[in-house]
Amino acid sequence: MNRRKKLGFNGHTAFVVFNTIFMIFMIVITLYPFYYSVIASFSNPGKLMAHQGALLLPLKPYTGEAYQVIFDHPLVLSGFRNSFIVLFLGTFLNLVATSLGAYFLSLKNVLWKDLVAFMIVFTMYFGGGMIPTYLTVKELGLTNTLWSLMIPGLIGTYNMIILRTGFQAVPDSLKEAAILDGASHMQLLTQVILPLCKANLAVIMLYYAVGHWNAWFNASIYIRDNTLFPIQYVARNFMESPDLMGGAGSEAARYQELLKYALIIVVSSPIVILYPFLQKYFAKGVMIGALKG
Amino acid sequence: MFWTKVKRDFKRNWTAYVFAIPVIAYYLIFHYKPMVGVVIAFKDFRPAIGIWESEWVGLQHFKDYISSYYFWRLIRNTLRISVTNLIVSFPAPIIFALLVNEVRNDKFKKTIQTISYLPHFVSMVVICGLVKLFVGQGGLITQFFMLFGRPDEPMLADPNLYVPIHVLSGVWAGIGWGSILYLSALSGINEELYEAAEIDGANRWKQTLHVTLPGISTTIITKLLLDAGHILSVGYEKIILLYNEKIYETADVISSFTYRRGLLDFQWSFSTAVGLFNSVINFILINVFNKISKKVTEVGLW
Numbered sequence: 001m002n003r004r005k006k007l008g009f010n011g012h013t014a015f016v017v018f019n020t021i022f023m024i025f026m027i028v029i030t031l032y033p034f035y036y037s038v039i040a041s042f043s044n045p046g047k048l049m050a051h052q053g054a055l056l057l058p059l060k061p062y063t064g065e066a067y068q069v070i071f072d073h074p075l076v077l078s079g080f081r082n083s084f085i086v087l088f089l090g091t092f093l094n095l096v097a098t099s100l101g102a103y104f105l106s107l108k109n110v111l112w113k114d115l116v117a118f119m120i121v122f123t124m125y126f127g128g129g130m131i132p133t134y135l136t137v138k139e140l141g142l143t144n145t146l147w148s149l150m151i152p153g154l155i156g157t158y159n160m161i162i163l164r165t166g167f168q169a170v171p172d173s174l175k176e177a178a179i180l181d182g183a184s185h186m187q188l189l190t191q192v193i194l195p196l197c198k199a200n201l202a203v204i205m206l207y208y209a210v211g212h213w214n215a216w217f218n219a220s221i222y223i224r225d226n227t228l229f230p231i232q233y234v235a236r237n238f239m240e241s242p243d244l245m246g247g248a249g250s251e252a253a254r255y256q257e258l259l260k261y262a263l264i265i266v267v268s269s270p271i272v273i274l275y276p277f278l279q280k281y282f283a284k285g286v287m288i289g290a291l292k293g
Numbered sequence: 294m295f296w297t298k299v300k301r302d303f304k305r306n307w308t309a310y311v312f313a314i315p316v317i318a319y320y321l322i323f324h325y326k327p328m329v330g331v332v333i334a335f336k337d338f339r340p341a342i343g344i345w346e347s348e349w350v351g352l353q354h355f356k357d358y359i360s361s362y363y364f365w366r367l368i369r370n371t372l373r374i375s376v377t378n379l380i381v382s383f384p385a386p387i388i389f390a391l392l393v394n395e396v397r398n399d400k401f402k403k404t405i406q407t408i409s410y411l412p413h414f415v416s417m418v419v420i421c422g423l424v425k426l427f428v429g430q431g432g433l434i435t436q437f438f439m440l441f442g443r444p445d446e447p448m449l450a451d452p453n454l455y456v457p458i459h460v461l462s463g464v465w466a467g468i469g470w471g472s473i474l475y476l477s478a479l480s481g482i483n484e485e486l487y488e489a490a491e492i493d494g495a496n497r498w499k500q501t502l503h504v505t506l507p508g509i510s511t512t513i514i515t516k517l518l519l520d521a522g523h524i525l526s527v528g529y530e531k532i533i534l535l536y537n538e539k540i541y542e543t544a545d546v547i548s549s550f551t552y553r554r555g556l557l558d559f560q561w562s563f564s565t566a567v568g569l570f571n572s573v574i575n576f577i578l579i580n581v582f583n584k585i586s587k588k589v590t591e592v593g594l595w
Contacts, residue, residue, distance in 0.1 A: 010557045012497055019395055023405050026389070028407050029465070033423050036433065052436060074306050101316035107309055111302035116313060120320055128327025129568035130548075131555040135333075135344075136326050154319050185308045214416030217530055221556050236418045236534070239425070260426055275414060279407050282414070 034265075034272065041066050041262035045254040066255060066262035069245055078265075079231035082146060086230060087212045090150035094208040095201065097154050099287075102163035103189045124157050137222060148222035149215065149230065159204040166200030167193055202281050213271065235267045314346045334566035347562075354566035363550060368525075371546040375524040377460045383520060385464050386471030387513060391505065393472060394479045406476075409469025421534035424462045425449065449535060455544040467517065474510055474516065482508035511590050518589065523584035526575045 040048055043059035051059060070076050104110070104277060105117055127133070133152065142148040170193050178192045194201065216232035224230060229237075238245050242256040303310070334354055336347040358364055389409070396402040412420065427434045428448035435448055448454045452507025486504045495503060529548035536544035545553075547567065 015395070015497070016397075019392055020401075022392060023396060026468075027405060027408050030412060030469070033427065037423065037426075049431060054433060057350060097319060100312045104309055104313040104316065107306075110306050110309055111299065112310075116317060116342070119317075119325075123320060123324040125579055126328070126572060127324060128329070128331050129565060129572055130551055131561050131568065132327035132330030132333065133323070133567045134556065135330055135340075135561070136323065141320070154323070155316065185312060189312075210414050214418070216416070216418050217533075222560075232416050232418045235422070235482070239418075239422045257431075260422065264419050264422050264426075268415050271414050271416075272411070275411055276407070279410060279484050282410065 034268070037261040037264045041258055041265055043258070045258050048257060049254075053196065057112070058156040063258075064256040069255065069259060069264070070262055070266055073245060075226060075229065075234050076210050076231070078227045079234035080228055082228055083213060083230040083232070086146055086149045086215075089132055090212045091205060091208045093150055093154060094156070094159075097206055098156070098160045098163055098204060098208075099189065099194065099201075101155055101160045102167050103130065103185070103193065105160070105164045106167035120157055120160070134221060143222045146228060149218050152218065153211075156204075159207055163197070163200055163204055170196050179286055199281070206281050210271065231267055235263045238263055294367055321406055331569050334569045335564050336562055338562040338565075340390065340561070349563070354563045355570060358567050363545075366542070367545065367547045367550050370543055371527050373456055373543070374459060374527045374546060376567065377456055378463065379517075379520060379524075381460050382464050382467065382471075383517060385468050387509075389468050390472035390475035390479060390509075391501065392540065393476060394505075406469065406472075409472070411469070412466040413470035415466075417530050417534060420462065420466050422423055422533060424458065424535065428454075428458060449537065449538050452540040452543040455536070455540050459531065459544070463531075474514060478509040478512040515586050517588050518582045518586035522579035523575070525571060525578060 032054075032222075039055050039058040042062050042064065043051075043055070044061055044063060047059040101120070105113065105120075107113060128136075137143060137148055137152055142151060174192060174196075175188060178188050183192070214232060215230065216236050219228075219230050220236075221235040222231075239260050242259050245259060330344065333344055335349060335351060336344070337350050338344060338347045377438065393402060393405060396405065425447075426432055429435065430445055430447050432448075435445060437444070438448070439445055448458060482505065487500055487507070490500045490504050525547065527546045527548060529546070529552050532544060532546055532549040533552060536549065548571070550563050551568045551571070554560045554567065558564075
């Protein structure tokens with residue numbers, strides 16, 4: 001519903017026209033780079049290199065060669081496998097640990113809760129930094145395993161605070177009734193609170209999942225074995241040096257630009273495809289965070 | 294008696310503490326242990342003999358850093374990016390939110406919002422990959438500037454262009470997502486204020502000036518002060534993906550330097566010292582600006 005619809009304005013038309021044009025411009029400028037990548041990745045490589053100016057359609061003759069090279073590459077396949085493992089297992093572990101922490105922090109009348117809360121929030125402002133963290137992960141023997149991509153970021157403090165806010169909003173009467181019925185903390189959490197906080201859980205699940213899918217940096221420092229690289233890091237390496245994709249000679253060199261565009265499409269398409277269905281949860285998370293202040 | 298209290302609390306809540314164990318363990322291992330690990334900034338750390346056996350060197354690494362050629366360059370580059378961000382990237386989502394708020398067609402408005410949030414969810418590898426292709430040799434943006442006489446060279450090879458590319462690509466990727474905060478503040482403005490202004494004869498522009506802007510000023514000021522606290526912490530991720538040796542002169546910031554020295558050149562102790570120096574300054578800045586923010590917004594509320 002438009003809140004100010006009934007208010008009429010004089011001399012307003014010029015602004016409305018300008019604003020509409022500006023908004024269309026924003027839409028185009030946001031989407032065009034992705035669209036351009038799609039059409040460039042299917043274009044004829046020679047013509048693409050020679051082409052001047054923007055493109056609206058792929059340059060004929062079309063070719064799917066770039067995608068063939070990408071999907072034939074063993075590192076791309078292992079990259080997808082690793083990313084999916086981290087996505088599902090990592091997000092699951094994130095949710096379990098974050099729920100436990102959020103539940104503990106949402107309790108009342110627990111003596112050490114404030115101390116624990118302080119200890120947790122402090123880490124949002126100060127940390128040991130890159131090298132000591134790296135050394136810790138190495139000491140634990142997590143380097144060169146997929147665990148190094150899941151365990152060091154097990155809990156996002158901000159996500160835990162979002163979830164705690166949701167848990168606290170569950171009416172005390174419900175919690176007390178469950179306790180009177182003899183529910184344990186585990187039952188209270190899994191059978192009363194979590195079902196009521198599905199929306200909050202969905203929001204942080206998406207944040208964690210997107211974070212895992214998009215992550216590359218930790219892999220670059222913790223993992224040596226290239227068959228354990230997640231897809232983003234594989235894509236990064238190939239975009240830095242497309243020769244790594246194999247196929248020697250001038251023929252392969254001609255495809256390098258295409259390969260880069262195709263890689264961009266391949267690694268971002270899961271997000272772009274799922275995004276329209278999930279976007280309402282994403283924005284909701286910011287609102288929850290913003291309300292908390 | 295304190296101990297009776299502790300005992301009674303434990304008896305009553307021990308199952309809750311069981312819940313907290315993995316969480317506390319996580320924070321101790323992955324956050325507090327590294328905080329202890331920063332002692333290597335004061336040592337000559339050698340992995341073969343371990344942290345505790347390594348020789349103490351006092352403040353040597355800090356002295357080396359501060360007197361090095363890099364020190365001012367890193368501070369300058371970090372500040373240049375943050376300040377440009379505050380001038381360009383900070384107001385952009387506010388203006389965008391104000392304009393989106395003026396869109397009357399709800400469907401169109403929703404579409405714009407949905408599309409504008411999208412780049413936020415695309416990975417940094419992809420964003421920077423796009424940037425490099427578009428400003429690279431033969432790239433679309435490079436071609437555009439060739440119309441004005443630029444040669445067909447990668448724009449990221451020119452140290453003068455790094456900051457604009459970094460900041461403007463950040464605006465492109467972040468303007469929509471950044472506007473959510475302001476849009477939610479805008480939706481919280483009391484409708485009656487607009488009606489009252491309307492009755493007083495205020496036109497649209499005057500309403501924006503006297504109702505809308507004051508309505509979101511607390512949000513703006515809070516966000517500005519929080520951002521200002523991060524003025525010396527420019528993240529390494531984007532820099533590492535975009536920069537190259539030719540433009541270290543303007544593109545290398547404190548965090549990317551820490552990364553390179555520590556993880557690529559294996560100067561563990563020196564790198565940790567640089568990082569610690571920066572963390573302490575950031576901690577102070579963030580807290581100072583938090584305090585100011587609390588004070589200012591409280592005043593704003595009354």
